Amino acid sequence: MKLAVSGKGGVGKSTLSAALALLCARRGRKVLAVDADPAESLASALGYSASEAASIVPISRQMKLIEERTGAKVKQYGQVFQLNPRVDDIAPKFAVTKGGVSLLVLGAVEGGGSGCACPESTLLKALVTDLVLYKEETLILDMEAGVEHLGRGTARGVDVLLCVVEPSAKSVEVALKVERLAADIGILKVRFVGNKASNPAEEKFLRSSFEPGRLLAVLPFSEGLRAAERGGRGVLPALEGGLLPLFEGLLDRLETETTAK
Helix, strand or coil: CEEEEEECCCCCHHHHHHHHHHHHHHCCCCEEEEEECCCCCHHHHHCCCHHHHHCCCCHHHCHHHHHHHHCCCCCCCCCCCCCCCCCCCHHHHHCEEECCEEEEECCCCCCCCCCCCCHHHHHHHHHHHHHHHHCCCEEEEEECCECHHHHCCCCCCCCEEEEEECCCHHHHHHHHHHHHHHHHCCCCCEEEEEEEECCHHHHHHHHHCCCCCCEEEEEECCHHHHHHHHCCCCCHHHHCCCCHHHHHHHHHHHHHHHHCC
């Protein structure tokens, strides 16, 4: 399964990405979780302490690697550099593993804008393409907030693009915009998951905002999940009990969507 998780900032993308990755690992899958969000919050959701997360050097800051693979100096303009650098060995070399999940942090490209033609962005784009199209393990891709990544086509080739939506009109608007832009670059399987519903009215709002069958689940607001993520304890222990069947059911639905034509 190759899954990209998107949505408006703050809706719980990293929490959901971590939960799905950890549950897949618990089912015996080989899992690679990729933090493609410049906020870099996936590590804490997976259970890394603050010091452990801080010790992870994102690929975008691996200057020696970038220069070696692209043949160009970082932050120097007007250079000719390799547009198809070798990237197939990067995940095995630079991913860290905890709780059965390998984590690769991409990081943000400093300066030049999200679409800059620079060695850093070229390497990251080639890396994500390799992970999506050529690697066999389960891939959970925690994308940057909003829809900017779709313009670069970094989610092309995923089995499902999952948009996380909280019970607000703005969040629904962003999710529907993601769906439209995804179709423009050939991603036809877009599904939604409601998150942080605090009462029946908010759940009803989320269910009424999408066509039947396209909203895979509505997850309740959970202070336990937020506290676990803040504390670097990982989200899985907070799921035990009432939340676990909801997340397991969502994963089942996603696997069905992956295998369906």
